[in-house]
Amino acid sequence: MQNSKSVLIDNNPGRNAQTFGIARELGTDIELIHEPSVGVIGNKGDSQCYLGVQRKVEIIHECIRQKIGYASDQMRMRLVQPEYTVATSDGIRNGTREMRYSLIGREVTHDSVCEHLSASGLEGTIAVVACDKPPVGTLAAILEHNRPAIIMSDGTIRPGRDSVTNEPLDIISGFQIAGSDDEEMKKRIACEACPGFGSCGGMFTYNTMQTFIGVLGMEPLHMISPPSDDKRRIEQFPNELVGYLSAMIDSQLTPRAIVNRDSLRNAMIVSMAIGGSTNVLLHSPEIARAAGFCNFSEEIMSPEEFNHLSQHVVPVLVDARPFGNYSMVDIDEKGGVQVIVKELLDAGLLNGEMLTCTGETLAQQVERLNPPAPDGVVIYSVKDPYKPTGGLRVLGGNLSPEFSAVLKLAGVEGGLEDNIFVGKARVFDGESGLLYSLENEPNIFKNHDIIIVRYEGPSGAPGMPEMLDSTSRITTLCRDQGIVVGLMTDGRFSGGSVGLVVGHVGPEAALGGEIALIEDGDEIVIDLNINEINCTELTDRATLNKRKSAWKKVVEDNNGIHPSVGKVDTRLLNRMRHSAVSAKFGAGMHPDRKLWVSDPRDPVETSFTPSNKYRPDTGTAF
Secondary structure, three states: OHHHHHHHHHHHHHHHHHHHHHHHHHOHHHHOOOOOOEEEEEEEOOHHHHHHHHHHHHHHHHHHHHOOOOOOOEEOOOOOOOEEEEOOOOHHHOOOOOHHHHHHHHHHHHHHHHHHHHHHHHEEEEEEOOOHHHHHHHHHHHHHHOOOOEEEEOOOOEEOOOOOOOOOEOOHHHHHOOOOOOOHHHHHHHHHHHHHHHOOOOOOOOHHHHHOOOOOOOHHHOOOOOOOOOOOOOOOOOOHHHHHHHHHHHHOOOOHHHHHHHHHHHHHHOOOOHHOOOOOOHHHHHHHOOOOOOOHHHHHOOOHHHHHHHHHHOEEEEOOOOOOOOOHHHHHHOOHEEEEEEEHHHOOOOOOOEEOOOEEEHHHHHHHHHHOOOOOOOOOOOOOOEOOOOOOOEEOOOOOOOOOOOEHHHOOOOOEEEOEEEEEEEEEHHHHHHHHHHHHHHHOOOOOOEEEEEEOOOOOOOOEEHHHHHHHHHHHHHHHHHOOHHHHHHOOOOOOOOOOOEEEEOHHHOOOOHHHHOOOEEEEEEEEEHHHHEOOOOOOHHHHHHHHHHHHHHHHOOOOOOOOOOOOOOHHHHHHHHHOOOOHHOOOOOOOOOOOOOOOOOOOOOOOOOOOOOOOOEOOOO
């Protein structure tokens, strides 16, 4: 028996006209137009990361079309034409003002997927994701929509090969020679580093987040590591995905039944074990928010527990770029991500009872896949790891009162004596000034300097650009001169960054955080024994108050905004400036700070309504 709403829709010729037309053009039965909708979506953008997406989307779309109908083994559903999101290229735009749109791309993807899922009323979705920000935005929208959905990684690019040295190359190879005077060599590496198509191949942000999403349960584990041009992605995986989705629809297995506190903890632990990107500390709070958790550090994993696990419990199990030698293609050849997951499950470090998109628990999925033992060259065992401690560390201290600062310990190449670095501050108000100095006056940087790059946070830049260009040049400088130069910023880093670099410092400079009060020559201490980053001069209350008053005066004289913040010349950048939450909460755009606590189609307001303004007078963030 139809309800009144269904009758009104069925009997309205205006509403029916286009749905009949779409059904005819897509080759599906017009009598199915009022059934629940199903479809496939993909990520696209100006990058090799996205070149393989469309073909896979089209193949999956055809697999769904063939699965739709009235037979007992078919889905009685309306087929929706494929839709695509847009995003920028981190690699092409790094070091430019356009890089401000990179993290914003996660938000734009979220908004466009949210509009598509909600307005189309999709009851079943397959998403083909690429690059590193769009997959997170896609998953966040899927979690808010909370109807059956499954994700497939488009896959990574294969490594290039240096025609002179025969060494493997990737995009980081190109960045790390940017400071060289050998123009012929720089062009050769640029031409040879990225053959073919697919997302970045090392354990950078893309592969960190695909592993995260797979362990979370939203992507089949065996679909993570194969490269984009692997035949399995067009010959095997599409039908498997449609089968998994059909079963999810039949059982009404929804994303929020999969993504919960323990599955998020599983994913974070695996991120430590793969020496993953610092960006996981921005993306995991956003995924948690979309799943209904207001505060990742309070509800999922506290900074203290995170550091305890990273220091004492979870080792690094892969010899992977950028801190090691191998790519995700090599990991795939040695059995895939499932080898790493099995190692951690067998060691008792993961909860194997979490549901996944295949309908199995995580432990059951790994058992069915039956991965081989670690080979000891690319993938290591828990008992004999590649590195004894986890790859990430979060820091507090007087420069990071939000406890948001993050250090990729797996990528540190030197400078820590007894887990302590003491450096002298060299301050830049914006990355452009640093890039100018690295290009034109590299000799100004001395051993044990720590570069401070500020006004590059979520609100200040705006958009919190990553600094792969800067960190790569610093890495090369340090290697060439045999020195150690650190970097601290309220911006963020690429998953390909290495060195003694600390990002996500919060509160950010634009909102009055202590990073805004550092002066040239100040002593900066990074102490991993207590997991803090401190400015010695700011421990003196009189100095702190004097500098804070001076900063406020500059802001007041400039109509309430510091003159060093980035220029806002588009509506999108303006939206980011005025609605961004801090790095601690994922650096996303949430102007009213209301977070879902139940079914997102029936939202309930919570008491969690932090301000986006740092209050220097109280020293508190929210």
